[in-house]
Amino acid sequence: MTESPSRFIRDGIECEEVQSARRLSESLLWTLQEEYYASQSLNAWERVPFYSTSRMMFVGAIAELVNSFLLDCIDEFDPQSPIYILELGGGSGCFAYRFINHLKELMGDFERLKKLELRYILSDFTKSNIDAHLSNLRLKPFFDSGELDVGVYSPENDTAIKLEVSGALLERGALKNPLLVIANYLFDTIKHDAFRVVDGSLQETKFALFREVSRQSDSDSDRDGSGSRLSGSDYDQDGSDARRTNPTIQEIRMSEVYSDLELPYYRDPHLDSILHFYRSELSDSSVIFPIGAMRSIANLSHLAADKLALFVSDKGFASLESKQVLGLRTQEFAEHGAFSFDVNFDALQRYVENRGGNALIESGDHSSLGFMFATTWKPTCELTRHFFRQYLQKRDICNASYNLEEFTFVGCEKGQNFVRPYLTNFISIVQSSNFDPFIFDGAFARLFENLVPELTEMDLEQEHEVTDLVGRTFRNVFNVANDYCDLAAIFEFCMCWQKYEFCLALAKEANASLGVSRKAFDYAAIASEHLDRREDAYEYFRQALELEPDHDWAREGMERNKPQ
Numbered sequence: 001m002t003e004s005p006s007r008f009i010r011d012g013i014e015c016e017e018v019q020s021a022r023r024l025s026e027s028l029l030w031t032l033q034e035e036y037y038a039s040q041s042l043n044a045w046e047r048v049p050f051y052s053t054s055r056m057m058f059v060g061a062i063a064e065l066v067n068s069f070l071l072d073c074i075d076e077f078d079p080q081s082p083i084y085i086l087e088l089g090g091g092s093g094c095f096a097y098r099f100i101n102h103l104k105e106l107m108g109d110f111e112r113l114k115k116l117e118l119r120y121i122l123s124d125f126t127k128s129n130i131d132a133h134l135s136n137l138r139l140k141p142f143f144d145s146g147e148l149d150v151g152v153y154s155p156e157n158d159t160a161i162k163l164e165v166s167g168a169l170l171e172r173g174a175l176k177n178p179l180l181v182i183a184n185y186l187f188d189t190i191k192h193d194a195f196r197v198v199d200g201s202l203q204e205t206k207f208a209l210f211r212e213v214s215r216q217s218d219s220d221s222d223r224d225g226s227g228s229r230l231s232g233s234d235y236d237q238d239g240s241d242a243r244r245t246n247p248t249i250q251e252i253r254m255s256e257v258y259s260d261l262e263l264p265y266y267r268d269p270h271l272d273s274i275l276h277f278y279r280s281e282l283s284d285s286s287v288i289f290p291i292g293a294m295r296s297i298a299n300l301s302h303l304a305a306d307k308l309a310l311f312v313s314d315k316g317f318a319s320l321e322s323k324q325v326l327g328l329r330t331q332e333f334a335e336h337g338a339f340s341f342d343v344n345f346d347a348l349q350r351y352v353e354n355r356g357g358n359a360l361i362e363s364g365d366h367s368s369l370g371f372m373f374a375t376t377w378k379p380t381c382e383l384t385r386h387f388f389r390q391y392l393q394k395r396d397i398c399n400a401s402y403n404l405e406e407f408t409f410v411g412c413e414k415g416q417n418f419v420r421p422y423l424t425n426f427i428s429i430v431q432s433s434n435f436d437p438f439i440f441d442g443a444f445a446r447l448f449e450n451l452v453p454e455l456t457e458m459d460l461e462q463e464h465e466v467t468d469l470v471g472r473t474f475r476n477v478f479n480v481a482n483d484y485c486d487l488a489a490i491f492e493f494c495m496c497w498q499k500y501e502f503c504l505a506l507a508k509e510a511n512a513s514l515g516v517s518r519k520a521f522d523y524a525a526i527a528s529e530h531l532d533r534r535e536d537a538y539e540y541f542r543q544a545l546e547l548e549p550d551h552d553w554a555r556e557g558m559e560r561n562k563p564q
């Protein structure tokens with residue numbers, strides 16, 4: 001490798017240095033990350049995966065865990081004061097919407113919980129996401145009832161949060177009850193450090209950033225905001241590294257430099273004792289260290305006056321024998337518009353326990369989701385532990401259901417081998433997904449040919465069951481990134497079932513509760529046509545055309561139903 005101050009050749013490709021080697025948590029990467037999310041707002045979810053932590057099986061599992069915790073700690077709660085559930089990095093808001101509905105339903109089964117007043121706070125570090133949630137019609141009933149509030153909150157930096165709707169300031173001393181915190185795919189997104197243990201010595205891994213010059217010019221012609229770009233002033237903040245170039249996350253490459261380190265490193269005994277442990281217990285290992293998550297826990301614990309319960313779901317590893325740790329290897333991030341690192345749940349558990357709390361972790365070693373349930377004090381949590389152990393650890397229901405979905409869809413595609421009745425299969429698939437609209441859509445599309453003839457042959461009992469199933473699935477629809485596929489599948493199902501009144505009612509409800517959409521007007525129009533309500537059909541087709549002026553099908557519909 002030949003090297004000049006800013007340009008060098010690596011693997012035969014000309015590269016440019018973006019930032020010299022430094023501690024990972026001090027890297028420009030995190031500025032790029034924040035800029036990406038702040039600039040993309042809700043459009044981020046066109047590229048950043050969200051399905052895994054928004055699907056109904058996952059929502060159901062976290063709601064069960066929280067419900068168990070409420071039952072466990074019922075005697076610790078003051079029913080005269082609200083119990084806050086704070087979601088960090090809430091992203092699209094889909095999880096929040098589905099979770100509130102689901103938890104309310106679960107709590108309704110327990111007389112003891114009815115006296116509790118819950119407030120859900122959907123937070124994110126960027127105001128643009130919060131503003132979008134405030135105008136989301138699906139969330140509006142919860143804002144109106146006071147069950148939901150939103151706030152800008154950066155857990156690595158803040159120890160208080162101002163709520164946008166109620167105006168309340170949540171800070172230390174203001175909470176009368178323990179604070180429940182949910183973090184889904186957040187700790188993999190915020191700051192990390194990295195270390196290696198080599199021959200019994202601890203090394204700090206520093207990261208230099210560079211980019212391939214050819215890639216830079218490729219992407220210079222594609223400046224449509226699909227990747228984060230540093231502004232000149234941000235990039236100049238570090239005088240020695242100032243470059244007049246604007247890297248995106250996609251362009252960034254990392255190289256590592258190692259140097260021996262002495263403890264204490266963080267000058268925080270809760271953190272340094274973990275490094276001590278790693279130095280004494282590991283040999284030839286590479287350790288990513290979730291320092292952002294740990295700072296977040298410290299800040300949240302302060303806010304909650306040390307009564308903090310954490311429900312964390314993330315990709316990562318729990319065992320120090322996992323492939324992410326063993327051996328001297330380079331750290332890598334996954335790029336998906338933004339980027340993410342694997343979360344070291346082992347370090348998180350040790351950190352919580354060092355602070356006097358308890359933590360249960362589930363190995364995400366061979367799957368996309370790992371879990372931690374932690375409290376910064378030591379309440380008796382029998383039911384929560386039971387659910388965690390039986391369902392998240394032993395049966396690993398979130399990851400198992402994810403894999404089963406794929407398996408089921410492959411089965412559906414080979415539908416001719418399915419045993420009749422297809423309707424029973426369809427009902428089972430949707431029920432076992434916990435009424436997930438995406439699964440409804442996928443199963444309906446794949447079973448369509450064989451299923452549709454059966455829809456009009458249902459007995460009364462099945463009619464009730466399917467009505468309930470469609471209603472529940474519809475309630476779970478939450479459009480992310482303007483994707484109306486799930487909604488269209490439900491309408492189409494009702495049309496094939498020849499339930500035109502039901503389809504019409506759902507289409508009206510969709511326009512009212514999700515915002516007006518061409519799809520809802522389309523189906524309201526054809527349902528009205530089937531019901532021989534020509535004037536209504538004409539009007540719905542007209543409204544569909546108004547939303548999409550080159551929608552020829554709606555124009556033809558208007559022509560067919562034109563008032564005489």
Ligand SMILES: C[S@@+](CC[C@H](N)C(=O)[O-])C[C@H]1O[C@@H](n2cnc3c(N)ncnc32)[C@H](O)[C@@H]1O
Nearest residue numbers: 037050053089090091124125154184185189190
């Ligand atoms: C991968 S997304 C996860 C979103 C959502 N929880 C989910 O599971 O779909 C990461 C979230 O973290 C937020 N985020 C990014 N950088 C952050 C930071 N420095 N502090 C707090 N949140 C951040 C983003 O706005 C985004 O909502």
